[in-house]
Amino acid sequence: MSFEPAYADELAVLLSWAFEEIQREAGQSVYFRLSTRPLEQPRCQIDLNLAQAIVGGAYWLQEPGPGAELAIAYCGAVVPEALAAHHIVTEDIPQAGLLAITSPDQLHRDWRAAQMKGAVGTAERLLAALRPGAAIVTVGDFHPATLSWLGAVAGNPIVPLGVDRFGQSGDIPDLYQAYGIDTEAIIDAAARACLTALRQGVGVETGDY
Numbered sequence: 001m002s003f004e005p006a007y008a009d010e011l012a013v014l015l016s017w018a019f020e021e022i023q024r025e026a027g028q029s030v031y032f033r034l035s036t037r038p039l040e041q042p043r044c045q046i047d048l049n050l051a052q053a054i055v056g057g058a059y060w061l062q063e064p065g066p067g068a069e070l071a072i073a074y075c076g077a078v079v080p081e082a083l084a085a086h087h088i089v090t091e092d093i094p095q096a097g098l099l100a101i102t103s104p105d106q107l108h109r110d111w112r113a114a115q116m117k118g119a120v121g122t123a124e125r126l127l128a129a130l131r132p133g134a135a136i137v138t139v140g141d142f143h144p145a146t147l148s149w150l151g152a153v154a155g156n157p158i159v160p161l162g163v164d165r166f167g168q169s170g171d172i173p174d175l176y177q178a179y180g181i182d183t184e185a186i187i188d189a190a191a192r193a194c195l196t197a198l199r200q201g202v203g204v205e206t207g208d209y
Contacts, residue, residue: 002031003103004076004140005054006039009046010102013054035077037172056122057107060129062086064097067131070194073099073147075140078181082139085186093194099126104146111153123153130156133200135193137161139181157196159189 003018005011011034018030046054053059064071070093074082079100086098101107107123114121127136127150136158138147144162151158163179176182 001028001103001109002033002105004033005102006074006076006079006100008041009044010054010100013046013051014102017055033076037077039077039079053122054102055106057103057105057110058099058101058122058126060097060126061100062096062098064129065095068095068097068129068134069093069131069197070096070135070190071099071127071130071137072096072186072190073101073136073138073150075101075104075138075142075147078139078141078176081176081181081183081186084183085190088183088187089190093190096190097129101140101147104140104142108149111149123150127154127156130154133157133197135159135190135197137186137189137193139186139189141176141179141181157193157200159193159196161185161189 003014005014011032014032021027021030050059070089072082072086072089082098086096090096111121111123114124132154134156136150136156138144138150138158139161140146142162143164144160146162148158148160150156161181163181165179168175168178170178173182177185
């Protein structure tokens with residue numbers, strides 16, 4: 001299974017878990033996709049529940065408010081852009097949530113396993129914090145299809161952002177702009193996702209952000 005943590009605290013939790021996992025008789029190999037991009041590290045207390053959520057594949061970095069109409073879900077080193085976009089979006093949609101995904105692989109496996117058992121998986125529990133039909137934007141420096149399946153979990157309108165072409169060279173801001181995964185692209189995707197939700201009768205109230 002694979003993980004793509006954004007923060008050192010997440011990596012510490014995952015490494016501890018991985019060392020135990022690979023030594024189990026029925027354990028699996030564990031792959032980490034890491035970045036050398038310097039990121040500002042948050043100060044937070046990792047309790048048992050948060051540690052389990054990190055291993056489980058996702059947690060709310062910013063909890064959505066009651067009846068939240070939008071969530072931005074990010075994975076990996078794009079966290080600065082996701083944070084900046086979320087800050088701007090909440091000026092007009094203050095209840096919007098920010099979902100940190102540490103493992104698209106683990107989250108998807110859990111969802112599929114839960115479907116087969118007729119149970120409620122991690123993705124469903126997390127998205128239940130949103131209003132039914134709320135808009136979702138996903139972003140990561142991987143193919144946009146990597147997280148596009150989140151829209152099928154509870155039937156949410158979704159705009160997945162990612163990298164679907166290669167060959168460009170430049171610094172991170174220029175490349176993220178070229179590939180449409182920078183802050184402005186996330187904000188634009190949020191507007192488009194909310195417009196889709198409106199057309200579907202969800203009733204999202206948006207401003208000109």
